[in-house]
Amino acid sequence: MVDGHMLRRLGCLLCVCLSLAGCTPQSSSLYGNAHKIPHPPDVVPEGAAGVDRQFDLRGSPYYPSLDFYGMKSGGSLTILEGFKTYQQTTEFTCGPACLVMLLDYYGLYNGEDDCDWYELRQDKAKPESTLKDLLIML
Numbered sequence: 001m002v003d004g005h006m007l008r009r010l011g012c013l014l015c016v017c018l019s020l021a022g023c024t025p026q027s028s029s030l031y032g033n034a035h036k037i038p039h040p041p042d043v044v045p046e047g048a049a050g051v052d053r054q055f056d057l058r059g060s061p062y063y064p065s066l067d068f069y070g071m072k073s074g075g076s077l078t079i080l081e082g083f084k085t086y087q088q089t090t091e092f093t094c095g096p097a098c099l100v101m102l103l104d105y106y107g108l109y110n111g112e113d114d115c116d117w118y119e120l121r122q123d124k125a126k127p128e129s130t131l132k133d134l135l136i137m138l
Helices: 004-020 094-105 114-118 131-137
Strands: none
Touching: 094 114, 094 131
């Protein structure tokens, strides 16, 4: 079970992940799937996840490829080193997808996908997952 202090830390990190959702650039040396959390084999991705890697822009002067996975904290920069990304599989599971990334980062990921977490919401009348919904899921 997660204690109160850990729950607050996960909540803060979840907010950061939600603000960065969709921003998962890869460096040219790591251009692939090595630093991504794979989707379970029975999941059929929709939206952006359904066209994974088809529209990547290698060497673009407008979209630089930064190696966020391999970056190190230093000076005024703090980064979650070795943070793997997960592409949400539907257009409404961005919050649960962030939860998958956080659980993986802390070694608590057991293979649940974003849709599995989405189904655990208490208020199923609305399509979105609020931060409160996500914290209750933990």
